[in-house]
Amino acid sequence: MREIKNFLVCGGGMMGSAIAQILAGLDGAKVTVYDVFPVDIAAKVRGNMKLLVEKGIVTEADVDKIVSKISFTQDMKSEGVKSAELVVECVLEDMQMKQDLFAQLEEVVAEDTIFCTNTSVMSPTEISAKCKHKERLCGTHFWNPAFLIPLVEVVKTDATTEEVADTVMKVLTDAGKKPVLCKKDVPGFIANRMQHALWREAISIVERGIADAETVDDACKYSFGLRLPYLPPLVNSDMVGTQLTYNIHSYVLNDLEDRHDASPLLKEMIDGGKLGFRAEAVDGRREGFMSYTDEEIAAKNAGLNEYLIKMLYNK
Numbered sequence: 013m014r015e016i017k018n019f020l021v022c023g024g025g026m027m028g029s030a031i032a033q034i035l036a037g038l039d040g041a042k043v044t045v046y047d048v049f050p051v052d053i054a055a056k057v058r059g060n061m062k063l064l065v066e067k068g069i070v071t072e073a074d075v076d077k078i079v080s081k082i083s084f085t086q087d088m089k090s091e092g093v094k095s096a097e098l099v100v101e102c103v104l105e106d107m108q109m110k111q112d113l114f115a116q117l118e119e120v121v122a123e124d125t126i127f128c129t130n131t132s133v134m135s136p137t138e139i140s141a142k143c144k145h146k147e148r149l150c151g152t153h154f155w156n157p158a159f160l161i162p163l164v165e166v167v168k169t170d171a172t173t174e175e176v177a178d179t180v181m182k183v184l185t186d187a188g189k190k191p192v193l194c195k196k197d198v199p200g201f202i203a204n205r206m207q208h209a210l211w212r213e214a215i216s217i218v219e220r221g222i223a224d225a226e227t228v229d230d231a232c233k234y235s236f237g238l239r240l241p242y243l244p245p246l247v248n249s250d251m252v253g254t255q256l257t258y259n260i261h262s263y264v265l266n267d268l269e270d271r272h273d274a275s276p277l278l279k280e281m282i283d284g285g286k287l288g289f290r291a292e293a294v295d296g297r298r299e300g301f302m303s304y305t306d307e308e309i310a311a312k313n314a315g316l317n318e319y320l321i322k323m324l325y326n327k
């Protein structure tokens with residue numbers, strides 16, 4: 013399999029800076045970040061790694077080494093762009109922008125340079141539409157915060173070669189991630205299909221007056237949510253037995269939410285300004301399914317990385 017050393021990350025925002033950091037962790041890697049606007053990529057990477065240093069998971073020297081392997085350019089014709097063997101695209105979630113960027117890259121990079129798109133929800137097949145060599149493109153769906161969450165969904169289009177998918181899986185494994193192969197280009201890939209099936213039911217339970225929002229979250233947190241990393245759905249189904257799974261589904265699925273559009277409750281909330289953390293504050297509180305002060309919002313946001321580090325590194 014090909015050894016890849018020269019990486020290009022297009023878009024130096026939240027995801028791009030984290031992905032550059034991950035790739036720079038590979039032995040002998042050189043990472044170029046390309047953006048249309050100036051980006052202080054070193055500052056972003058240092059910011060990402062601050063808590064890891066504080067917790068003693070990496071040292072300042074490790075951070076310096078990662079940062080020294082990343083350079084930044086706004087020039088599409090620069091050496092860092094031209095010499096890229098693998099590109100991860102992290103520009104805005106805009107189909108035309110992504111299509112045009114890959115078409116532009118094809119004019120500059122080698123014929124066998126691998127193209128990856130970090131789109132959240134768009135079809136990698138459609139993103140490859142303006143490429144001459146569609147077989148070189150696949151999805152690599154990282155999860156935020158990408159420098160902590162291990163999963164990356166590698167999404168094959170009908171055109172993606174096995175060799176490209178295998179190489180991308182290997183690079184990501186070597187970089188310490190947990191890549192999984194999504195064999196078909198379907199909306200939501202693998203993990204978001206499951207996540208949003210759960211959210212659809214959670215919202216429906218509130219909408220139908222079965223339980224209030226806080227109770228729904230508690231029911232998740234204090235039961236299957238607690239054991240999910242140990243007992244994910246399919247091994248859990250095996251543990252209770254596929255016969256019992258069949259019997260439960262035969263009884264209960266008929267009553268579960270199966271609507272194919274977004275919930276009217278969500279629309280009602282949006283129209284009423286209940287935008288969650290992004291709502292306008294009224295009397296010091298922002299409303300969504302639940303109600304929050306700014307201090308509670310700041311604590312919830314800051315607490316995520318702490319929580320993930322505890323889970324992943326026991327620190």
Ligand SMILES: NC(=O)c1ccc[n+]([C@@H]2O[C@H](COP(=O)([O-])OP(=O)(O)OC[C@H]3O[C@@H](n4cnc5c(N)ncnc54)[C@H](O)[C@@H]3O)[C@@H](O)[C@H]2O)c1
Nearest residue numbers: 023024025026027028047048049102103104105131132156
């Ligand atoms: N934020 C998330 O949680 C998340 C998770 C998974 C995937 N994604 C996807 O990753 C991509 C990037 O998301 P983000 O949150 O990092 O966005 P972001 O807004 O933080 O960063 C986007 C960057 O792209 C740059 N950019 C814009 N146009 C460009 C162009 N033509 N060429 C090069 N750079 C350009 C911007 O200047 C900016 O720095 C999106 O497709 C998004 O859907 C986001």
